[in-house]
Amino acid sequence: MAENGMIISRRDAMKGIGAGAVALAMGGGPAGLAAAAEKQALPQPAPYALAPLPYPVNALQPHVDGRIVSIHHDKHHAGYVKGLNDTLAKLEAARKANDFAQVRALERDLAFNGSGVVLHELYWSSMCPGGSGDPEGMLREAIERDFGTMDAFRKQFAAVATQVQGSGWAALVYEPAGRRLLVLEIGDHQNGTIWGCTPLMVCDVWEHAYYLQYENRRAEYVDSFIKLIDWQSTGDRFDAALRSSTAGAGVQKKASEQ
Numbered sequence: 001m002a003e004n005g006m007i008i009s010r011r012d013a014m015k016g017i018g019a020g021a022v023a024l025a026m027g028g029g030p031a032g033l034a035a036a037a038e039k040q041a042l043p044q045p046a047p048y049a050l051a052p053l054p055y056p057v058n059a060l061q062p063h064v065d066g067r068i069v070s071i072h073h074d075k076h077h078a079g080y081v082k083g084l085n086d087t088l089a090k091l092e093a094a095r096k097a098n099d100f101a102q103v104r105a106l107e108r109d110l111a112f113n114g115s116g117v118v119l120h121e122l123y124w125s126s127m128c129p130g131g132s133g134d135p136e137g138m139l140r141e142a143i144e145r146d147f148g149t150m151d152a153f154r155k156q157f158a159a160v161a162t163q164v165q166g167s168g169w170a171a172l173v174y175e176p177a178g179r180r181l182l183v184l185e186i187g188d189h190q191n192g193t194i195w196g197c198t199p200l201m202v203c204d205v206w207e208h209a210y211y212l213q214y215e216n217r218r219a220e221y222v223d224s225f226i227k228l229i230d231w232q233s234t235g236d237r238f239d240a241a242l243r244s245s246t247a248g249a250g251v252q253k254k255a256s257e258q
């Protein structure tokens, strides 16, 4: 499962950073850090597979109908997983044949399907049956700092999601360079990001996400989505993003000081 693979590799990376920090604290200096880095095994690539839904297909009713969830997950999400694996196979074949005539189209397919897989896994985790109430802890603090109030955040997020032109997403992301939360408007699956952002919570506004139930009333679907947001898991992803960006910055600073 792609998500598991990403989590494992991130955890492995954290372990490596932790070992380096211990080596420095024990007086190991740069040699200790290098030794710790050597011990860290290169994570193996994980195959991309369709992650199961984290709840039964009918669990989001009445806000999102089970028929939508079933088709969306089993056909659309599955299609992006297949598209990603097919594209990777075609790129491998192109390298073996030393024939890159189709590489521009393949790279576009890679970004489209790869982003589709990442965003759909996050979409299912962005909701939970009945919703989870308001966020707490660091996420609550950051939303109120960066958007003013929860209500202002909800209004901006709903406006972005409703106004996406054609197919796309609204995303709550953490931007580590400026250390702040942002809402991004994503076109298709891959357009409109800022590099390095960690997506924390996303709303799919492709027509396949709502049309069977809401027809052209996208704003009503977005209101329903907001009621279903899983702020608990969103908060966990924010905490993890903060930990990994802070740990990375610490190691870079140490390296530049040598």
Ligand code: MN
Pocket: 072, 076, 077, 120, 204, 206, 208, 209
């Ligand atoms: Mn979708």
